[in-house]
Amino acid sequence: IEYIMSDSVMSKAATMEIPINSNGDTGALAEDDGLEQAAKLQWSLDEKVGSSRGTRDLQQVMVSGPNLNETSIVSGGYGGTAEGIIPTGSIKGPAVCYNPEFNKRIPVTGFGPNMQHSTSSSSMTAEEATRGVAVEKYEAVKKWGLNTYKCTKQMISERFGRGSRTVDxxxxxxxxxxxxxxxxxxxxxxxxxxxxxxxxxxxxxxxxxxxxxxxxxxxxxxxxxxxxxxxxxxxxxxxxxxxxxxxxxxxxxxxxxxxxxxxxxxxxxxxxxxxxxxxxxxxxxxxxxxxxxxxxxxxxxxxxxxxxxxxxxxxxxxxxxxxxxxxxxxxxxxxxxxxxxxxxxxxxxxxxxxxxxxxxxxxxxxxxxxxxxxxxxxxxxxxxxx
Structure with a gap:
């Protein structure tokens, strides 16, 4: 299904006529909606199959498709003159253009919510360890202060004869x-x-x-x-x-x-x-x-x-x-x-x-x-x- 749809889409795109206005801009085609829907359908199928299979299918489509150097862009419809024909052989550059939005659709391993969660977990662990050391020191100082207070009170009481002491x-x-x-x-x-x-x-x-x-x-x-x-x-x-x-x-x-x-x-x-x-x-x-x-x-x-x-x-x-x-x-x-x-x-x-x-x-x-x-x-x- 994927091969047939790819061939049909590429053949249709290669043989269609693109009307060109007097200022050189292309006009809206009636077939644009169909092409856009077909492309969206093909993209969804590629995402389900996987990146490796999608790459292999794209290569097969480009091999089986028509030679873009032999096609031409016709201006003015089927009955137009040859003056409106622009040979594609004079167009420089690759036949397939780079789409910068493509990488944004592919999830990258190691980034995203999982990495943010691990980073936040490590920071929380370090913070908890620091807080635990601080609490431990606070408890030690608190215990020492309480013990010193009690012993000082007892020593003063013994010195002034107000408190009792254990005697051997x-x-x-x-x-x-x-x-x-x-x-x-x-x-x-x-x-x-x-x-x-x-x-x-x-x-x-x-x-x-x-x-x-x-x-x-x-x-x-x-x-x-x-x-x-x-x-x-x-x-x-x-x-x-x-x-x-x-x-x-x-x-x-x-x-x-x-x-x-x-x-x-x-x-x-x-x-x-x-x-x-x-x-x-x-x-x-x-x-x-x-x-x-x-x-x-x-x-x-x-x-x-x-x-x-x-x-x-x-x-x-x-x-x-x-x-x-x-x-x-x-x-x-x-x-x-x-x-x-x-x-x-x-x-x-x-x-x-x-x-x-x-x-x-x-x-x-x-x-x-x-x-x-x-x-x-x-x-x-x-x-x-x-």
Missing amino acids: LELEAQIEVLRDTKRKYETVLRLAKALTNHFYNMVQTQHALGDTFADLSQKSPELRDEFGYNAETQKLLCKNGETLLGAINFFVSSINTLVNKTMEDTLMTIKMYENARLEFDAYRSDLEELSLGPRDAVTMARIEAAQEQYQVHKEKYERLRSDVIIKLKFLEENKVKVMHKQLLLFHNAISAYFAGNQEQLEQTLKQFNIKLRPPGADKPSWLEEQ
Whole structure:
């Protein structure tokens, strides 16, 4: 049906007469309506079949149709003269003209309402994600502000004696003992560092004095023996002093680790425990105040929420309290063990040095696995420079 209609339309268009007016314009034909209707019918059929089949049909129509170069446009009807005949061979250009409206009738993949919908969906997704982050931050700040307000209120109430607080007398006594012990150990550490610095300066002075005595022994023949004895004595004292200095440095290093690391770690846990205790008392007081008020629907909802917060902070408080008890126990055991070893080292080293027992002093260092600095390392260590 499509081939026959295409052939008939093209044949009719090629053999029809087009009247031309005196000014060169073509007049209206009676057959225009028929051609237009046929073209519209052909176009609708092409759209139903598809673009690929439509293209193939159009090629077949143009091949089977008449040769446009052999036709002519007649002016004035069938009985006109040859002057009105215009040969089509003189017309330049293609036989088929480009129609810019054709592409507008074909839907293009990737554009149109579907693409607009996907773009709007992606923009809405990004907007929802941004809004979700903002809401999350707002809720975190709101929660922090409410918690800070409750804790500040509880702390002020405790300070002025208006509010109650949870008290663990035994645990708080142990915490106070630890803080007092840390202060005393810090004093021992400070004095031990001062002793190290002073003793280091004394050893350096003895070393310089021994060198001076040895030099004078060579330059003073009449006092050679006296200067020589003193030079040997100062060198021996300098050697023993360096050995004792190694023992004192080890003592200072161990005390520093105990005070500034082990005890400090336990005190950090204690600080977290005290903050948890304050939060627990704040939410406990809030729950007690709500429980004393009226029992309407709004208040019951607030009481239920306060009860949940109370349970959360109670569990946190009890967990940190258990951690503090365990750390205090292990700290006490570690402190006794470390200090027993370090005090024994300090006593034996000092006694052997001032007794002049070089063998016992060296044996003390071997007992505690202390290695001295290599000879010639006169520069003080970073611990000695403190």
